[in-house]
Amino acid sequence: MAHTAAALGLTKPNVVEPLQVSFAAIGIEPSDWEGDVLAVAVTEKDLCRSPCSSFENAVLKRLDSQLGGLLSEASAEEDFAGKAGQLVVLRLQGQGFKRLGLIGLGRSAPFTAAACRGLGESFASVAKSARAGSAALALASPGGIHGEFKPNAAAAIASGTAIDLCRTVLGLYEDNRYRSESNKVHLKHVHLIGFGYGPEVDRRLELANYVSSGVIFGKDLVNSPANVLTPVVLAEEASKIASTYSDVFTATILDEERCRELKMGSYLAVAAASANPPRFIHLCYKPPGGNVKRKLAIVGKGLTFDSGGYNIKIGAVCNIELMKWDMGGSAAVLGAAKALGEIKPPGVEVHFIVAACENMISGTGMRPGDIVTASNGKTIEVDNTDAEGRLTLADALVYACKQGVDKIIDLATLTGFCRVALGPSIAASLQGF
Numbered sequence: 379m380a381h382t383a384a385a386l387g388l389t390k391p392n393v394v395e396p397l398q399v400s401f402a403a404i405g406i407e408p409s410d411w412e413g414d415v416l417a418v419a420v421t422e423k424d425l426c427r428s429p430c431s432s433f434e435n436a437v438l439k440r441l442d443s444q445l446g447g448l449l450s451e452a453s454a455e456e457d458f459a460g461k462a463g464q465l466v467v468l469r470l471q472g473q474g475f476k477r478l479g480l481i482g483l484g485r486s487a488p489f490t491a492a493a494c495r496g497l498g499e500s501f502a503s504v505a506k507s508a509r510a511g512s513a514a515l516a517l518a519s520p521g522g523i524h525g526e527f528k529p530n531a532a533a534a535i536a537s538g539t540a541i542d543l544c545r546t547v548l549g550l551y552e553d554n555r556y557r558s559e560s561n562k563v564h565l566k567h568v569h570l571i572g573f574g575y576g577p578e579v580d581r582r583l584e585l586a587n588y589v590s591s592g593v594i595f596g597k598d599l600v601n602s603p604a605n606v607l608t609p610v611v612l613a614e615e616a617s618k619i620a621s622t623y624s625d626v627f628t629a630t631i632l633d634e635e636r637c638r639e640l641k642m643g644s645y646l647a648v649a650a651a652s653a654n655p656p657r658f659i660h661l662c663y664k665p666p667g668g669n670v671k672r673k674l675a676i677v678g679k680g681l682t683f684d685s686g687g688y689n690i691k692i693g694a695v696c697n698i699e700l701m702k703w704d705m706g707g708s709a710a711v712l713g714a715a716k717a718l719g720e721i722k723p724p725g726v727e728v729h730f731i732v733a734a735c736e737n738m739i740s741g742t743g744m745r746p747g748d749i750v751t752a753s754n755g756k757t758i759e760v761d762n763t764d765a766e767g768r769l770t771l772a773d774a775l776v777y778a779c780k781q782g783v784d785k786i787i788d789l790a791t792l793t794g795f796c797r798v799a800l801g802p803s804i805a806a807s808l809q810g811f
Contacts, residue, residue, distance in 0.1 A: 393602050393615055401568045401583045403575040409440050411571065412474035413512035417501050419481045422460040424518040425453065437518045441478070445470070453480065460484070467504055475514075479504040487519060505565050512567040520572035553601045588720040596713030604683035604702045609649075609734035612682060612705065613657035616712055616732070620661055623719030632658035637773075642733075644752040645773040648766040649735035651687065651743025656735035659708075660777070661715050663728040671725040672785075675778035678711030679704065679767050679790035680734035687737050687763030688745055695794070704767070707789035708732040729781045733774040737766045752776060767792045 404411075408418060424435040433439040433450060442449040448468065452458075456466045464482030481500045497515075505513035573579065599607060599615065613631045620629035634655050637646055642658070649656035659680070664670065681704035685691065691698040715730045744750070748760045752772045760769070767790055778786050796806040 393599065393607055393611060400566065401570065401587055403570045403573055403579040403583060405575045406571065407440065408437055408514070408516035408571050409444050410474070411514045411516075411569065413514055413567070413569070414475065414510035415477045415479060415505050415508050415513040416475040416516065417479040417481055417504050417513065418516050418518050419483050419487075419497055419501075420460045420518040421483045421487060422485055425458070425460045435518050437516065445473070445478070449478070449480075458482070463500075465500060465504065467508070477504075477508050477510070487517065505568075509564050511564050512569075513565060514569040514571055516570075517572035553598065555598075556603070585721065588717050591720070592713040592715075592717030594713075595716045596709040599709040599712065600703055600706050602702070604736070607682055607702070607705070608654040609657045609680070609682055609736065610655065612680060612708065612712075612732070612734045613659050616659045616661055616715075616730075619712065619715050619719060626663055626666060626722055627715070627719055628662045628664075630660040630662070632660070640777075641751070641753045641755075642773040642777075643750045644758055644769045645733045645735065647744045647748065647750040647760070648681075648687075648737050648769050651738040651740040652736035653738075653740075654682075654736055656733070658774075658777075659730075659732040659734060661712075661730040662781075663715065663718050663726075663730070665724045665726060666722055667724070669725060670727045673727045673729070673781070673783040675729040675731060675781060675783040675786045676711050676714060677731045677771065677774050677778050677786060677788045678707035678709070679771055679792065680708035680732040681705055681767065681770065682734060682736055684737045684764070684766065685739055687739055687743060687766060689762045689764040690739065691764060697794075704737075704791050705734070706791045708734060710789045729778060729783060731774050731778050733770040735770060737763070 408416060418437065418441070420435070420438065424433075424438060426434045427450075428434050431450065433442055438449065445468075448470075452466060452468055458464055458466045458480060460480075460482045462482055462484030465479065467477055467479040469477055479501075481497065481504070483497065501513070501515045570583075599612070617629045617631060620627040632640070634646065634649070637656065637658050645658070646656065682702065684701040684704040685698065686696070691701065711730050711732055715728075718728060744760055744763050744766075746760060746763055749757055750760065750769065751757050754776045756772070758769065758772070771788065771790060775786065775788065800806060
């Protein structure tokens with residue numbers, strides 16, 4: 379019997395919840411905006427005062443006048459100097475916006491995408507804590523960002539905000555799908571003021587939204603427990619991508635019998651012990667109008683749970699309770715597929731490939747010392763059943779090569795030693811020739 383949420387009598391929430399935040403760059407004065415939260419990004423220079431103690435910065439001066447001096451008073455009381463990481467939020471009455479936040483930028487406006495994403499995350503934190511349905515981010519000195527960089531800045535901030543507020547990055551990520559009681563994100567509309575506006579900015583904001591949506595999709599897959607996200611369910615999520623973007627995607631899902639016909643002995647050896655059947659996933663993106671100039675394959679490791687097999691994961695370092703994450707490569711692959719379905723880039727055909735299964739223990743399972751045969755005829759001696767990722771990827775990579783691709787990208791949580799060597803924030807990369 380399959381060990382799924384349904385089989386255990388558990389309520390199964392949506393594996394992935396859709397992104398519902400819209401972004402727009404608008405050309406109005408910050409003081410004229412109406413909504414729940416207005417956040418103004420300020421540098422240390424923006425807070426300079428005139429001899430009569432009023433702000434020299436035009437945006438802050440107008441806001442302070444509108445609020446009867448409350449802004450200058452609060453910034454002084456809170457010792458807010460515009461330093462990077464500083465934040466102050468005021469609750470207001472009788473204004474077009476219910477809260478006003480000041481976000482410190484440090485000595486200068488953000489000139490890099492990373493700095494803009496950091497600003498987006500700070501802005502997201504303000505909007506999230508206020509449970510805002512609408513929020514705006516304005517620059518106190520719009521001229522601080524060079525004109526040619528403004529579209530990129532707007533897109534980077536949109537990316538940081540979407541990722542943060544819609545269940546993703548760093549310490550602010552909240553996955554409430556499996557909680558009995560949860561506080562959902564209420565934000566629906568974000569306006570960016572002072573970053574420029576028009577078709578080019580709108581295009582980059584739209585692109586940032588698509589990429590953020592794909593990242594969030596992948597993170598929600600990774601955070602789904604193994605009794606909910608089985609290989610079959612992962613294949614169902616992949617099929618949903620193909621049906622949603624049927625103008626550019628086709629899906630091929632191979633069951634165990636079909637994989638056996640294709641002689642995928644390496645992959646099936648890993649899957650042999652589990653009560654949950656394996657699924658081999660192949661999504662193919664073809665650009666609108668054809669004219670393919672390059673073919674790529676993106677292959678992701680898809681172990682929806684990895685016990686280690688007979689070489690079972692033991693000890694605190696092995697983190698067996700976290701092995702639902704061992705399908706992180708496949709989550710990144712499907713997240714990229716979702717983003718590509720929205721962006722629809724021309725001239726490239728992309729094959730998204732995942733050999734999804736579980737690595738468990740049973741009388742039918744793979745044993746240390748077994749010899750298995752991959753789909754290209756290569757025999758492999760299994761020295762350690764916890765080295766299962768390369769066995770599943772072997773057949774996945776053979777399958778990818780048969781698609782006639784020019785390049786292959788392989789994404790995998792292949793070994794914990796990468797984390798030991800590089801820490802939690804750096805990914806290891808190996809380029810083959």
